[in-house]
Every structure is written in structure tokens, then in C-alpha cells.
Amino acid sequence: MLKGKKVVLGITGSIAAxxxxxxxxxxQKRGAEVQVVITPxxxxxxxxxxxxxxxxxxxxxxxxxQRDGTWNSHVDLGLWADLMIIAPCTASTLGxxxxxxxxxxxxTTYLSMKAPVFIAPAMDLDMYSHxxxxxxxxxxxxxxxxxxxxxxxxxxxxxxxxxxxxxPEIIIDKIENYITSQNGDLNGxxxxxxxxxxxxxxxxxxxxxxxxxxxxxxxxxxxxxLRGADVTLISGPVSVTCHKGINLIKVESCQEMxxxxxxxxxxxxxxxxxxxxxxxxxxxxSATKIKREGDDMILRLKPTQDIAAALGKIKRDDxxxxxxxxxxxxxxxxxxxxxxxxxxxxxxLNSMRNEGTCFGSKDNQVSIISRESQxxxxxxxxxxxxxxxxxxxxxxxxxxxK
Numbered sequence: 054m055l056k057g058k059k060v061v062l063g064i065t066g067s068i069a070a071x072x073x074x075x076x077x078x079x080x081q082k083r084g085a086e087v088q089v090v091i092t093p094x095x096x097x098x099x100x101x102x103x104x105x106x107x108x109x110x111x112x113x114x115x116x117x118x119q120r121d122g123t124w125n126s127h128v129d130l131g132l133w134a135d136l137m138i139i140a141p142c143t144a145s146t147l148g149x150x151x152x153x154x155x156x157x158x159x160x161t162t163y164l165s166m167k168a169p170v171f172i173a174p175a176m177d178l179d180m181y182s183h184x185x186x187x188x189x190x191x192x193x194x195x196x197x198x199x200x201x202x203x204x205x206x207x208x209x210x211x212x213x214x215x216x217x218x219x220x221p222e223i224i225i226d227k228i229e230n231y232i233t234s235q236n237g238d239l240n241g242x243x244x245x246x247x248x249x250x251x252x253x254x255x256x257x258x259x260x261x262x263x264x265x266x267x268x269x270x271x272x273x274x275x276x277x278x279l280r281g282a283d284v285t286l287i288s289g290p291v292s293v294t295c296h297k298g299i300n301l302i303k304v305e306s307c308q309e310m311x312x313x314x315x316x317x318x319x320x321x322x323x324x325x326x327x328x329x330x331x332x333x334x335x336x337x338x339s340a341t342k343i344k345r346e347g348d349d350m351i352l353r354l355k356p357t358q359d360i361a362a363a364l365g366k367i368k369r370d371d372x373x374x375x376x377x378x379x380x381x382x383x384x385x386x387x388x389x390x391x392x393x394x395x396x397x398x399x400x401x402l403n404s405m406r407n408e409g410t411c412f413g414s415k416d417n418q419v420s421i422i423s424r425e426s427q428x429x430x431x432x433x434x435x436x437x438x439x440x441x442x443x444x445x446x447x448x449x450x451x452x453x454x455k
Contacts, residue, residue: 054229054440056084061130061166063139063159064104065146066094069175069218073099076140076221077107083225088130089113090159092146116158127158131165138228139163140201141175141218144186151189170198171228173218181216201227226436230279238447240281245317245324246274247360249289251307253334255352256343265329267291269377269417272439273325274299280443285321287313289328307331307357318364323373323450325442326361327401333357365396373398373450375442381405388422398449399423401442407432421445 060080064073077087089104090113101112113130139146139159146160150172155161163170172193180186190200201224203217219227248270252260271293274286278299285300287310295301302317304310307330318324333354343350361376368374376397378388381404388402402420418432421442430441 054083054232055080055225058085058135059133060085060087061134061137061162062087062089063137063142063146063163064089064091064095064099065139065141065143065159065175066092066097067141067143067175067218068098069141070095070098072218072221073140074103074107076138076224077104079221079225081107083229088133090130090162092157092159094143113158113162116161127161127165130162131167134166134168136168136228136232137163137166137170138173138224139170140173140221140224142172144174144176144180144183144189147172147174147186147189147193151192169231171201171224171231172198173201173224174216175218176216178216199228199231230275237281238451239277239443242282242323242450243285243321244277244282244446245285245287245314245321246270246277247287247310247314247324247326247328247330248274249291250329251289251310251331251357252305253307253331253357254338255335256339256341258342261331261334261354263329263331265289265291267293268415269435269438270325270327271295272435273327273442276436276439276443280447285317287317287328289330307334307360311358311360311363314360314364315367318372319367321372323375323446324364325375325446326364327377328360329379330360331357359395361391361395361397368396373446375446376400378402379405385420385422385427388420392422392424399445 062073062077064070080087087108088110089108091101091104093114096114101114104112149156149160150163153164155164174181194200201219203215203219249267250263250265252262254260267288270286270288274284274295277284278296285302286295287302287304289310290305302313304313310328310330334357336353336355364374374397376391376395378391378400380387380402384402384404388400392400400422402422403417407418415434416432417435417438418430419438420427420429
């Protein structure tokens with residue numbers, strides 16, 4: 054979402070100013086062009102030469118250049134930028150911004166900014182909790198600025214943030230999520246997602262399951278939510294959590310997930326079947342714990358309900374159905390067979406042979422396969438993979454991509 058974006062990064066006089074270097078690197082990694090504007094106090098904590106070396110641009114601090122008197126135009130910066138980030142932002146700068154006290158280049162640039170502004174406060178708890186600081190943030194939020202606090206998500210409220218500057222990577226993630234949410238290409242659309250493993254009981258304390266963490270499915274649900282969709286997430290047992298704006302249906306067994314999916318899907322525009330559903334379950338389930346007797350135990354299994362195949366049979370022409378294929382061998386052949394047999398619109402293939410992906414990992418490496426084409430993607434964070442998958446869905450569902 055930040056590729057090609059022009060970013061003005063404002064740095065103020067906080068001990069957290071060193072994090073601005075990490076923020077610059079993170080923004081550049083995601084394709085942004087960065088111009089630094091720093092207050093005089095900020096230069097006491099991080100040197101302009103360091104910042105200039107990172108951005109490959111002269112650092113703007115004063116209204117006039119010390120060498121030749123060239124005027125640094127805050128108006129031009131406001132027109133140039135696609136977004137402005139002020140991180141770290143001290144209590145002093147918060148107050149100046151809230152009340153229009155334009156006594157330095159950073160605040161003047163802020164007052165001229167035409168693009169969205171994101172603010173990451175940085176101060177001690179007492180300063181943060183003081184009514185004047187809270188009032189400054191309230192005013193800035195009322196102007197449409199986005200406050201990125203360490204503990205309270207996008208918009209600071211009360212004393213949840215505790216004043217600590219949020220970590221650079223999280224700041225960037227939240228900015229990307231905000232930008233995505235403003236696109237709203239899935240507004241009004243209903244999307245069902247399945248996630249996590251299923252547990253098939255052997256007895257009250259044992260089950261057949263798998264290593265799925267649910268991260269991929271939850272990332273897909275969050276991506277769809279941020280883009281305006283009405284999301285229903287049918288989730289097996291996982292430790293991850295979802296946004297309260299997502300309709301979460303908790304299940305345990307394949308049968309429970311099947312029942313929920315069959316009931317939910319007819320009212321949806323699309324479904325993404327990301328759950329790692331057990332293919333077999335015990336033929337019988339003991340009501341009491343099975344005791345160890347003898348040298349072995351025979352466990353008879355029978356097939357579970359095929360959720361993808363069942364939904365493929367009831368899918369209407371105006372609906373999409375997207376599946377996942379986790380394979381260990383003959384990956385593409387197996388995925389294409391599943392695509393056809395289960396009447397999917399496209400399938401997301403990932404392989405156990407790709408180290409550092411799949412179960413329990415924050416990364417994934419996938420191919421998106423349809424009847425018309427195949428797109429192979431590099432290894433990425435699952436949140437980025439979710440964006441790629443939802444982009445593909447949006448193309449087919451809406452005919453546009455954001």
C-alpha cells in the first residue's frame with residue numbers, strides 16, 4: 054500500500070527519535086519515498102547527516118538554508134506528500150499543532166499539509182496523562198488526524214497508550230491498514246472465511262488435529278474488514294484473536310464448521326476456505342478417558358464432511374468460492390484437481406516444502422491458481438499474503454482492484 058507513496062516524516066525532540074531511523078528503513082522497504090522535517094530539539098537526539106544518508110535527501114529543519122538562504126517551502130511539502138507521519142511527537146509539538154503555533158518548520162508544514170497526518174506520541178506517563186496533553190490529542194483527532202498509540206490501536210482514548218512511542222513496524226502496519234480501509238473496495242460485501250484447525254474427539258481429553266495456528270485465516274478476515282466488508286469468520290480452536298467488528302463463530306469439529314458454513318454461505322458474496330479441516334474423524338468417540346491397556350490400540354477412522362465440495366455444489370453464479378491447498382508433493386497437479394472437483398473460482402496453493410512458511414509461521418509463500426492463470430508470489434508476511442489474495446478476489450468480485 055505504500056509503494057510509490059511520498060512521505061513527510063516529522064521528528065521532534067524526544068529520546069525516541071532514534072526510532073525514526075528504523076521507521077525510515079521500514080517505509081523504504083515498503084516502497085515509500087521519505088522526506089524528513091525535524092525540529093531544532095530533534096537534532097539533539099539524531100543528527101541530520103544520519104537521516105540524510107538514509108533518505109538520500111537533505112533534511113529540512115529551518116525556514117531558510119544556513120548556507121545560501123534558500124527558502125524551504127512548507128507549502129510545497131504539503132502539496133508533495135501523500136501522507137505525513139510525526140514520530141516521535143512530543144507533548145510540546147502536540148500542543149503547538151492543536152493550537153496552530155507555527156514557530157518551527159515542522160508545525161508550519163503540518164498546517165500546510167493536504168494529505169492524511171499520522172501522529173505517534175512519545176513522552177512519559179505523567180505528561181501523557183495530563184489533561185492538556187489529552188485535550189491536544191482530542192483536538193487533533195477532531196481535525197481528522199490519526200493518533201497511533203502504543204496500546205490503543207488507531208485512535209487514542211483515555212490513558213490506554215501510556216505515552217510510549219509505538220514500534221516503527223507497527224506504526225507502518227497501522228498506516229497501511231488505515232489507507233486500505235479508506236479504499237473501501239469491499240463496502241457492502243459479505244465475506245465468509247474459515248480458519249484454524251478442527252479437533253476430532255477420540256475421548257474427552259484426546260483428539261485428532263493439526264498444527265494450524267489460524268493466522269492466515271485471521272489475516273484474511275482483518276484485510277476484508279479493513280476494506281469495508283461484512284465479515285463472518287468461522288474459526289476452529291486458535292489462540293489468535295480478531296477485531297470485534299468481525300462476526301466470529303467459534304467451532305471445534307469439522308461437523309460444526311460444516312454446519313456453520315452451510316448455514317452462512319447462501320447469504321454471502323464470497324467465501325475463503327482457509328481452515329485446515331481434518332479429513333478423518335474417529336468412527337466412535339468414547340464418553341470416558343480411554344485407559345492404556347495392552348501394547349497397542351486400533352483407532353478406526355471415517356471421512357469427515359467435505360466443506361469445500363458441499364459449498365461448491367450450492368454456489369450460485371453470483372458467488373465466489375476460494376479454496377486453499379496445502380501440499381507436500383505434486384503440488385500444482387493436486388491443487389488444480391481440487392480447483393475443478395470442488396467448483397472453486399481460484400485456489401491458493403502453499404507447500405510444506407517451503408521452509409519457514411505454513412503452520413505456526415508468520416510468513417507464507419503461495420501461488421494463486423485459477424482456470425485461466427497462475428501467479429506465483431515470493432515469501433511474505435501473512436498479512437501481505439492476505440492482501441494479495443483479497444486483491445485477487447476483489448478483481449473477480451468487483452472488477453476493480455485497490
